[in-house]
Amino acid sequence: MAGVNTVVARDLRLAYGAREVLHGVSFEIARNEILGVIGPAQSGKTSLVRCLNRTIDFVTGATMSGSLEFEGEDVRKIKDVFSLRRRIGMVAPLPVGLPLSIYDNVAFAPRCAGLRDRSALNAIVERCLRQAALWDEVKDRLNSLGTALSGGQQQRLTIARALSHQPEILCLDEFSIAIDPVTTMRIEDVLRELSREITIVLVTNLVQQARRLADRTMFLWNGEIIEVGVTQAIFSDKARDRRTYEYVNGIFG
Amino acid sequence: MAREPAVPVESAGKFRETAAGRGHRRTEALVRGVFMTMAAAMVLPLLLLVAYLIVKAAPVLSLEFLLDVPRRGMRAGGIWPALVGTVYLVLGALVVSAPIGVMAAIYLKEYARDNAFHRAVNMAVINLAGVPSIVHALFGLGAFVYAARFGYSIVSASLTLAIMTMPVIITSTREALNAVPHAFREACWNVGATRWQTIRGVVLPNSISGILTGVILEVSRTAGETAPIMFTGAVFFKAVQRGDLLPYGLNDQAMALSMHLYTLSTQVPDVPEALPYATAVVLLGTVLTMNALSIALRFWLRSRKRW
């Protein structure tokens, strides 16, 4: 599982204008692992993953400094940022169904990447909808509007979209907020399977979800990494930092 | 705020109306009445004027009036050349201003960063909208008739009109683009779509109808303008065949409905009263109908939201 590092960050700082939100964090992400990122609200978890695929660029006034490398390349200097976002995918917390048909929702990213072949697109649509645990519910109405789905279905649609461009790293930011527990379990199973081939970064407020899924867990608080290590260790009494222990046991949240 | 007298102790729990309260309610009713009158003062003139115009125009209004050409030095006959001329001018202006206007709005909404340059472009659009129509006429004269050597022609007039009414398209396109929630754009960018791919795939298809509303609005504005075309290509009179659909070449001068109304009411002596009224009714009717169409389209769109 562990081994080659796909992402290496050294002294990564992020500021929104004058306000610094990440204070020089350093970490690695290994290929094919599931990295859980936990921490209280406003710790910088979302900001951190948004740095990975440069979706932080959408925030005006955001400045990144320090070193962040993906497969050996400096993320900040990558020219084709669109291709980067296809290699590092992101599932945002709030479900967004695009006002297109369900089919077009999932086919959107491959089409943007240049894929035109109808049968290949069909295959991708079916595979991603299956992986997102949505196929059975929508297979008969692929032409209906994506925005007409329920919130939970739209979140799964968002996950399907994120998978459609075959990312090497998939970042999920609190993906289960709008989904019921049963569907969440199904998706967690899928994530476990997927991690055999891709790397997964799981940002979550649900500490137990990290415990279930993550190989390693990172505890982020106020823009600093308090502790990072094998999940089992983080969640045990042997956690090195007192604050980690308190957080995972709900003493503060 | 006036201080209400305290609730009398013996009726604690029950609110009794006080004199001050009654006074307030009377003021309230009075004020409401005054404002309602003011609003009515806007509605009534519109209705009365339209009614009066139609009544005065009635003797002459007919299909024949629309198809016939002016006769006897414009003291009889119809308005066909002016109608066709207006269509030419409006289409010409539309062909130029719609693409540029829509793209300018797309730039302002989708590409421009919020900085000094963006504000300058914004200011320019506002100023463009506020330039007096006669100054547009002067500009058209100096730039198109003389400098570009198009001469007095439909080309010069259409270009002048295009620049004059472009702000209308820019504004309504921006509104249509703004109506598309930002979340959609971010969802597209998140999966690696470029700005243009996002615009083409999601934003534009969902703004087209709003843009169409703006186009209809622009058409109605353009049809009513007089000053800009008076000195760049509209003409007092032009001999044209009755019912001819293509009487003008692009380098010709043309008659126009708005210009014709001005001519009939100020330049031609002894015109039978009904003629200018009928011209006004046709012009007003066309403009109001198109506006009503644009408004109806907006209402229909609101009910058809795709999210």
Next chain:
Amino acid sequence: MTAHLPPPTHTPDRRPSRGALAVFGERVLENVIRLSGVSAIFFVLAIFFFVFREAAPVLVSDSFSLKEFLFSVAWYPTSDINVRYGILGLIVGTACVSGLAVLIAVPFSLGSAIFIAEFCGPRLREGLKVVIELLAAIPSVVWGFIGLTVMSRLIVAVTGAPVGVNVLNGGIILALMCVPIITSIAEDALKAVPDSYREAALALGATRWQTVHRVLVPAARTGLLAAVLLGVGRAVGETMAVLMATGHAVHIPSSVLDSVRTLTANIAAELGEASVNSEHYRVLFLTGVLLFLITFVINLTADLVVRGVRRER
């Protein structure tokens, strides 16, 4: 429950890529879009440039005095013996007609805006807003025609004036033209006041009217000011309606029943007769430059006023 996954196909060299033509085409299109965005600035500058270009020679000519131009009432452009180009009469004419129009329009507009924003039900509101839009759509030449015919007769009948085209006529017609723009922007300004203000006032026991005149109007005052300014801009820039409704006398009016001529109408009336590149022609263009500057300043002020508010907040 586990999904059936096909073998991985996401190694970098198996990724689809966009054709070079598509990428190139997109870049071209985006540049065209950028160019269009800049075009608004270009057009405004072009308008000023071309109008100024025709006017410029007269500024350096010996026989022309800018001071006389701006401050003399004597306007005799076609005189054989003593050609004079004083536009003070026109400036005053513009000021009178526009001033009267704004004076009439503002109370009605603000009253209507308050009524629409605060006092009426949703369906009536939609109806009134539609009416305002239609009122705004009436072409200026139609308004001019109304001034020339309907309003003129009305004024003569009511006031006994010898002629019905005068300051009063132009003022009323312009007022009717300005009302829609002032009303709709004022209504926007009132609607922009957060509901929390209204709720707070009502919670303190205020009536609607008290809320309006003590809380909402002060809160929206800069937006209302901007609305009035834009109405003034519209009035000053109007051409056809005043051309037809105010008469032909170039002088300083002594009463509202006097005929008068505005800067805009004057250009429209005389441009056709001035021979190209003559001094008269150039002076008319110079008047155009002046008009451009006046409306530019008004629009700039209105925009700064609104922006100043936003920065305050």
